[in-house]
Amino acid sequence: MIIRNVRILGGEPVDIRVADGEIAEIGPGLEGPETVDGGGAIALPGLVDLHTHLREPGREDAETVQTGTQSAARGGYTAVHAMANTSPVADTAGVVEQVWRLGREFAHCDVHPVGAVTVGLEGRQLAELGAMADSAARVRVFSDDGKCVDDAVLMRRALEYVKAFDGVIAQHAQEPRLTAGAQMNEGVISGRLGLTGWPAVAEEAIIARDCLLAAHVGSRLHICHVSTAGSVEIIRWAKSKGWNVTCEVTPHHLLLTDDLVEDSPVGAYNPIYKVNPPLRTRADVEALRAALADGTIDIVATDHAPHPVEDKETEWSAAAMGMVGLETALSVVQEAMVETGLLDWAGVAQRMSVVPARIGRLGGQGQPLEVGAPANITLYDPSARTEVDPSAFASKSRNTPYEGMTLPGRVVATFLRGRATVLEGKLV
Numbered sequence: 001m002i003i004r005n006v007r008i009l010g011g012e013p014v015d016i017r018v019a020d021g022e023i024a025e026i027g028p029g030l031e032g033p034e035t036v037d038g039g040g041a042i043a044l045p046g047l048v049d050l051h052t053h054l055r056e057p058g059r060e061d062a063e064t065v066q067t068g069t070q071s072a073a074r075g076g077y078t079a080v081h082a083m084a085n086t087s088p089v090a091d092t093a094g095v096v097e098q099v100w101r102l103g104r105e106f107a108h109c110d111v112h113p114v115g116a117v118t119v120g121l122e123g124r125q126l127a128e129l130g131a132m133a134d135s136a137a138r139v140r141v142f143s144d145d146g147k148c149v150d151d152a153v154l155m156r157r158a159l160e161y162v163k164a165f166d167g168v169i170a171q172h173a174q175e176p177r178l179t180a181g182a183q184m185n186e187g188v189i190s191g192r193l194g195l196t197g198w199p200a201v202a203e204e205a206i207i208a209r210d211c212l213l214a215a216h217v218g219s220r221l222h223i224c225h226v227s228t229a230g231s232v233e234i235i236r237w238a239k240s241k242g243w244n245v246t247c248e249v250t251p252h253h254l255l256l257t258d259d260l261v262e263d264s265p266v267g268a269y270n271p272i273y274k275v276n277p278p279l280r281t282r283a284d285v286e287a288l289r290a291a292l293a294d295g296t297i298d299i300v301a302t303d304h305a306p307h308p309v310e311d312k313e314t315e316w317s318a319a320a321m322g323m324v325g326l327e328t329a330l331s332v333v334q335e336a337m338v339e340t341g342l343l344d345w346a347g348v349a350q351r352m353s354v355v356p357a358r359i360g361r362l363g364g365q366g367q368p369l370e371v372g373a374p375a376n377i378t379l380y381d382p383s384a385r386t387e388v389d390p391s392a393f394a395s396k397s398r399n400t401p402y403e404g405m406t407l408p409g410r411v412v413a414t415f416l417r418g419r420a421t422v423l424e425g426k427l428v
């Protein structure tokens with residue numbers, strides 16, 4: 001098959017020949033019996049998400065492995081890491097193998113289960129990390145995401161344990177006692193609205209502690225969804241020491257701010273903006289963008305968090321926290337980082353494919369588009385303008401904060417090892 005007229009990382013137009021799931025040839029004027037017209041789209045290595053909630057097993061009303069990976073493919077992803085806060089929790093070899101098998105059977109992209117750090121995400125006893133690493137799912141990323149591993153001794157043990165198989169602990173940094181009952185970012189607006197505040201220090205204190213712990217035991221640490229300017233400063237300091245710390249930012253924390261809770265196109269107190277960690281201030285957003293540009297923040301991860309309507313369309317304090325994100329991630333990153341001149345397409349490829357695959361230790365993903373590489377390819381038209389229409393999502397859930405907004409760009413096609421999962425913007 002020939003994919004014609006694409007611009008790798010935004011470069012000169014070329015054709016790509018795909019054979020046996022790999023890139024066999026790159027050059028102008030390639031001929032073949034079967035061709036796909038790229039129409040001058042940008043070609044990126046297939047995107048890799050380090051932080052996806054697929055909800056299966058247990059909450060198939062919100063998402064399944066099938067619909068979640070369809071959503072991923074439509075967003076240009078060829079691999080996702082499935083978070084462990086399912087029901088049952090993915091804290092044993094049996095459950096991670098179940099998710100891994102569902103991925104092999106039904107998925108529209110590769111599915112890599114994340115293992116829980118503690119049994120039942122309860123923060124009391126380490127889960128069977130070694131058994132999950134040795135299982136068919138070959139788990140390398142462990143996280144209690146949704147909850148923080150707040151016990152310093154357990155966190156230290158987990159960091160020590162995963163060194164044996166080059167694993168990484170991905171921490172959801174939220175000091176639980178500082179955020180008891182918290183509803184939104186602690187600041188001027190939470191004060192005015194009378195909602196319990198979620199202080200930046202609750203995130204920053206855990207990040208500081210865990211950077212020190214990771215350095216102390218010489219292990220790999222990854223910080224999920226960094227959301228404050230102070231967190232960026234701590235991670236910048238840890239990296240300056242040469243410590244093995246990586247971190248992610250979500251698309252929504254690069255674009256949206258806490259004042260939307262008070263005043264937005266969809267009214268005040270709209271739980272569509274309720275998310276963990278909460279939307280922060282304009283100054284935080286600026287710091288996150290600068291940190292993603294200069295490499296202090298390593299990657300963009302979606303924290304795709306599907307919820308059914310009844311869990312979101314309720315009063316603010318009762319609503320579930322989270323937003324879907326897979327199908328809008330690349331457009332939001334274009335809006336926040338590319339249109340602002342902070343990143344070029346090579347920079348986007350690093351932060352949304354190459355580096356997340358490296359952190360997750362995925363061999364066949366996140367490789368530059370070169371001859372011999374697996375043909376995991378995303379074709380993207382940055383000149384398109386699309387009004388976000390949740391009813392068109394492949395995700396089972398519709399809880400997007402971008403409904404009705406016009407965002408730049410459109411995923412034209414996605415190829416997983418040479419097989420199209422999306423063509424002309426539609427699932428294959």
Ligand SMILES: [Zn+2]
Pocket residue numbers: 145146147172224225276277
């Ligand atoms: Zn989280």
